[in-house]
Amino acid sequence: MDAVDLGTGISIYGCGQDEAGLFREMAPRFGVTLTITDAAVSDANIELTQGNRCISVDHKTEIPKSTLRSLSEAGVMYISTRSAGNNHIDVDFARRIGITVEGVAYSPDSVADYTLMLMLMAVRSARSTIVRAEAHDFRLSDVRGRELRDMTIGVIGTGRIGAAVLDRLRGFSCRVLAYDRRPKTSVDYVHLDELLSRSDLVTLHTPLSAETRHLLNLPRIAQMKPGAFLINTGRGSLVDTEALLSALEGGRLGGAALDVVEGEEGIFYTDRRSRPIESELFLRLQRLPNVLITPHTAYYTERALLDIVHNTIHNCLEFEGHQHG
Structure with a gap:
């Protein structure tokens, strides 16, 4: 786990080494605090949200309703999934318990x-x-x-x-x-x-x-x-x-x-x-x-990864802006 202390907080789950490096590089441009872990989000590591309302998750692991409920109870209101699709998350259930789920656009x-x-x-x-x-x-x-x-x-x-x-x-x-x-x-x-x-x-x-x-x-x-x-x-x-x-x-x-x-x-x-x-x-x-x-690798390019990291932070800040607007 790694933290970059700058301001608005985002917890990044299921983050590979190459992604983590880009997140750390981009964080200063946006003025955000990042808590980064390579572990997928689960009931066992909810504390890594550290009171953050926004988290980012990978597309590789299904998030059960119990974890969504725990995230909501911890104050999470926004999940950015680093993928175009969000079929690994029950979006309707998340909405009912006060969590907005969005994917990210990439190349x-x-x-x-x-x-x-x-x-x-x-x-x-x-x-x-x-x-x-x-x-x-x-x-x-x-x-x-x-x-x-x-x-x-x-x-x-x-x-x-x-x-x-x-x-x-x-x-x-x-x-x-x-x-x-x-x-x-x-x-x-x-x-x-x-x-x-x-x-x-x-x-x-x-x-x-x-x-x-x-x-x-x-x-x-x-x-x-x-x-x-x-x-x-x-x-x-x-x-x-x-x-x-x-x-x-x-x-x-x-x-x-x-x-x-x-x-x-x-x-x-x-x-x-x-x-x-x-x-x-x-x-x-x-x-x-x-x-x-081939192993779900079509998206896996340098350009797409840059887009995913940039738009993950941007989308979380957009959500925070609307909450405070």
Whole structure:
């Protein structure tokens, strides 16, 4: 734990070393007191709020209602989560007990760039090519790759990240379809069923909520074109993993590239080389040669981290300003 004593207080939980360094560097510009710990917020470390009304939490750990209640009793009124989504916090419950929860904006280019990389890797069977090359098997694959310009790409969710993906796709001259309950950009919006049936590749960029959990379920995955690819850099639970596995193992889909996976908690952001992974669904996905899994790292760039730290402090001060205004 580290404290920087300057003024208005913010407690920073679940803070990695690189984040902590940036927080300490930026604190003097804002005139804030920071209490920094690498431990996730829990009932056991509520005292680290030290009477602060604002705290910041990471996106890796779900915060139970009991902890939210303890935070409220300790006088916390604002939680800034260092992520775009806030599905790891019961926002409605927090609101009922007097706590406002907000995410932070950061460079959408980080996830958009990564999404395009995963698209290209998926349609060129990059994982199997790399695995063979590492084993010194340099023969060409039996399956030829595809070019994006010959494909129809379906973008589900056109907020800041989805819009950044659309911007990049224009450079590939592919056909693009989009689905969003609130259309925001000048692109060809269609109903979700039509997008799934027409797209050669589907990419997910919608927030996770009760309404979007398992947005791609068994019936919807069955609507996807035979041989289609799925890219997910949104949230793992947007996809019903069992339904996806059925389509992949049965050969109906061409492949998937997943930076987020349902049930990733306790797997991603940990070293599991010496500890077996218990999730059979995860292991089945990982064994498939046409599935690429990366550990929720699309956001992880220097620019995005700067944005997250800056906007965390800014949002907390904005909240404090409104409270005193």
